[in-house]
Amino acid sequence: xxxxxxxxxxxxxxxxxxxxxxxxxxxxxxxxxxxxxxxxxxxxxxxxxxxxxxxxxxxxxxxxxxxxxxxxxxxxxxxxxxxxxxxxxxxxxxxxxxxxxxxxxxxxxxxxxxxxxxxxxxxxxxxxxxxxxxxxxxxxxxxxxxxxxxxxxxxxxxxxxxxxxxxxxxxxxxxxxxxxxxxxxxxxxxxxxxxxxxxxxxxxxxxxxxxxxxxxxxxxxxxxxxxxxxxxxxxxxxxxxxxxxxxxxxxxxxxxxxxxxxxxxxxxxxxxxxxxxxxxxxxxxxxxxxxxxxxxxxxxxxxxxxxxxxxxxxxxxxxxxxxxxxxxxxxxxxxxxxxxxxxxxxxxxxxxxxxxxxxxxxxxxxxxxxxxxxxxxxxxxxxxxxxxxxxxxxxxxxxxxxxxxxxxxxxxxxxxxxxxxxxxxxxxxxxxxxxxxxxxxxxxxxxxxxxxxxxxxxxxxxxxxxxxxxxxxxxxxxxxxxxxxxxxxxxxxxxxxxxxxxxxxxxxxxxxxxxxxxxxxxxxxxxxxxxx
Amino acid sequence: xxxxxxxxxxxxxxxxxxxxxxxxxxxxxxxxxxxxxxxxxxxxxxxxxxxxxxxxxx
Numbered sequence: 001x002x003x004x005x006x007x008x009x010x011x012x013x014x015x016x017x018x019x020x021x022x023x024x025x026x027x028x029x030x031x032x033x034x035x036x037x038x039x040x041x042x043x044x045x046x047x048x049x050x051x052x053x054x055x056x057x058x059x060x061x062x063x064x065x066x067x068x069x070x071x072x073x074x075x076x077x078x079x080x081x082x083x084x085x086x087x088x089x090x091x092x093x094x095x096x097x098x099x100x101x102x103x104x105x106x107x108x109x110x111x112x113x114x115x116x117x118x119x120x121x122x123x124x125x126x127x128x129x130x131x132x133x134x135x136x137x138x139x140x141x142x143x144x145x146x147x148x149x150x151x152x153x154x155x156x157x158x159x160x161x162x163x164x165x166x167x168x169x170x171x172x173x174x175x176x177x178x179x180x181x182x183x184x185x186x187x188x189x190x191x192x193x194x195x196x197x198x199x200x201x202x203x204x205x206x207x208x209x210x211x212x213x214x215x216x217x218x219x220x221x222x223x224x225x226x227x228x229x230x231x232x233x234x235x236x237x238x239x240x241x242x243x244x245x246x247x248x249x250x251x252x253x254x255x256x257x258x259x260x261x262x263x264x265x266x267x268x269x270x271x272x273x274x275x276x277x278x279x280x281x282x283x284x285x286x287x288x289x290x291x292x293x294x295x296x297x298x299x300x301x302x303x304x305x306x307x308x309x310x311x312x313x314x315x316x317x318x319x320x321x322x323x324x325x326x327x328x329x330x331x332x333x334x335x336x337x338x339x340x341x342x343x344x345x346x347x348x349x350x351x352x353x354x355x356x357x358x359x360x361x362x363x364x365x366x367x368x369x370x371x372x373x374x375x376x377x378x379x380x381x382x383x384x385x386x387x388x389x390x391x392x393x394x395x396x397x398x399x400x401x402x403x404x405x406x407x408x409x410x411x412x413x414x415x416x417x418x419x420x421x422x423x424x425x426x427x428x429x430x431x432x433x434x435x436x437x438x439x440x441x442x443x444x445x446x447x448x449x450x451x452x453x454x455x456x457x458x459x460x461x462x463x464x465x466x467x468x469x470x471x472x473x474x475x476x477x478x479x480x481x482x483x484x485x486x487x488x489x490x491x492x493x494x495x496x497x498x499x500x501x502x503x504x505x506x507x508x509x510x511x512x513x514x515x516x517x518x519x520x521x522x523x524x525x526x527x528x529x530x531x532x
Numbered sequence: 533x534x535x536x537x538x539x540x541x542x543x544x545x546x547x548x549x550x551x552x553x554x555x556x557x558x559x560x561x562x563x564x565x566x567x568x569x570x571x572x573x574x575x576x577x578x579x580x581x582x583x584x585x586x587x588x589x590x
Contacts, residue, residue: 393562401566401569404565
C-alpha cells in the first residue's frame with residue numbers, strides 16, 4: 001500500500017476489461033448488480049461474496065475515493081468495524097488507522113466537556129477508528145478480489161434503468177461504447193446524485209444547509225493527543241466552530257465553520273487555509289496541506305428505499321450532515337442489512353417478503369439519523385439571536401453543571417439503529433448486540449461463514465434441558481439456525497436459565513424469549529426470516 | 533406551592549436589578565435551563581412550553 005507521497009495520495013488504478021456482453025461471449029443474467037463502488041456498494045459486494053453470493057459491481061471510475069480528493073468519511077464506528085471484522089478487513093483498518101475514544105469539547109482554551117467512548121464498551125472492536133475512506137474502499141476491493149466471486153467492472157457508468165416483469169435491464173456506458181446488462185436484483189449505491197434514481201423518475205426530498213464548512217487535511221510537527229477536539233467557539237476561527245482529529249498517515253482533519261455567505265473558492269484557497277492554520281498552530285509549527293475543500297450540509301431522503309427490483313443504499317437513499325459520522329457508517333449498515341436478506345432469499349431459505357423489511361428497517365434508521373444530525377447542526381449554527389442566547393447560556397453553565405455539559409450537542413456519535421418496531425422483531429428486542437466475548441470466541445465469529453444464519457443463544461436450566469434437542473430439531477428442519485449455550489449473567493445479555501436470545505446475521509437481537517418453549521423460538525424465527 | 537410567592541417574585545426581580553436588557557436575557561436563559569434541569573420531567577416541561585406559547589397566540 002503506497003499511501004501518501006509528497007505529490008498527494010497514490011491511489012490504485014483498476015483495469016477496465018471489455019465485458020462479455022460486448023465480446024460476443026455468452027452473457028448471463030446476473031443475480032445481483034450493484035451500481036457504485038463506494039463505501040456502501042463495496043461493503044455489500046464484499047458481504048455477499050463472503051456469504052457465497054456472486055454479483056457484478058459497476059463503477060464509473062477506476063480507482064477508490066474521489067480522484068485527487070482525500071475528503072469524505074474518516075470516522076468508522078464500532079458497528080462498522082464489527083462488520084469489517086466479519087468481512088476480514090478489520091486487521092488492516094486497525095493497523096493503518098488511528099484508534100481513538102476520547103473526545104473533548106472546548107471553548108477558547110477551556111475544556112468544557114470530556115468523554116471516553118471506551119467506557120462501558122463490550123465489543124472486541126474499539127468505539128472508533130479514524131482512517132481515510134479510500135483506504136477502506138481499497139481494503140474492500142482487495143478482499144473482494146481475494147474471495148474471487150465478484151465481477152468488478154470499472155469505467156462502467158449506468159445511464160439507464162428499466163424494470164422488466166421479473167428482472168432489471170441496465171444500460172452501461174464503457175470506453176468501448178454501451179451495452180445492456182440484465183440482473184434479477186439491482187442495488188443502487190451510486191451516491192447522492194444517483195442516476196439510477198433519476199432514471200426511474202424517483203424523487204428525493206432534500207435541502208441544502210446554509211452552514212458552510214471548510215476542511216483542511218494537514219500534516220504538522222506538533223505533539224497533540226490522539227483525541228477528537230471540537231471547539232464550539234474557536235478563537236482562531238473568529239469565534240466559530242472547529243473540528244480536529246487525526247487519521248492515517250499522520251494527517252489531521254481540521255474542519256472550520258465559515259460564515260454562511262463565505263465564497264467557497266476563497267475559503268479553500270491554499271493561502272487562506274494556511275492563514276487559518278497559522279492562527280491555530282502558532283507561528284513556529286511547520287505544516288503541509290494535503291487537501292483543502294469547502295462544502296455545505298445537505299439533507300436528502302427517499303420516500304421508499306425500494307422500487308420494484310431496485311434497492312437504494314447509502315447516500316443514494318439518504319444524506320445527512322456529517323455530525324456523529326452517521327453518513328458512511330449508516331451506508332455500511334444498509335449494506336449489511338440487505339446482504340443477509342438477499343442471501344437468504346437467493347439461497348431459498350427465506351421468502352421474497354424478507355426483502356420488504358430492508359426499507360422497513362433502514363428508512364426509520366435514516367429518519368433518526370437525519371433528526372439527530374439536524375439537532376447538532378442547529379446547536380453548532382444557531383439560526384436566530386435567541387438560539388445563540390441559549391447556546392451561550394449552556395456554554396456558561398457547562399463548567400459547573402453536568403446537565404449543561406450533556407446538552408452541548410456538537411454531534412452525537414453514530415450508534416446502530418434499534419429495529420423496533422420492525423416486521424422482523426419479536427417483543428422488546430431489535431437492538432444491536434456488541435461483538436461480545438463468549439468463552440472461546442466472539443459473537444461475530446458464530447455468525448460468520450457462507451450463507452446467512454440466525455443464532456440461538458440459550459441458557460440451559462439443567463445439563464439435561466430438553467430445549468437443546470428441540471433447537472437441534474429446528475436446525476434439522478432446514479431453518480437457517482445455529483445454537484450456542486451461554487452462561488447466565490453474561491453482561492449485557494443477563495440471561496436467566498431457560499431464556500433464549502435469537503440473534504440475526506447482522507448481530508441485532510430478533511427476540512428475547514424468557515422461559516422459552518420451542519414453539520416460541522419457531523414463531524420468532526419465522527418472523528425474523530420474513531415468513532409471517 | 534411556594535411558601536413565599538411574593539418573596540420569590542421579589543428575588544426574581546432583584547436578580548435582574550441593574551442589568552442591561554442583554555444581560556437580563558442571558559440571565560433568563562441560564563435560569564430557564566437550570567429550572568428545566570430541576571424539574572426534570574419531560575411531560576411537565578412540554579406542558580409549560582405549551583402554556584407559555586399559547587399566551588403568545590393572537
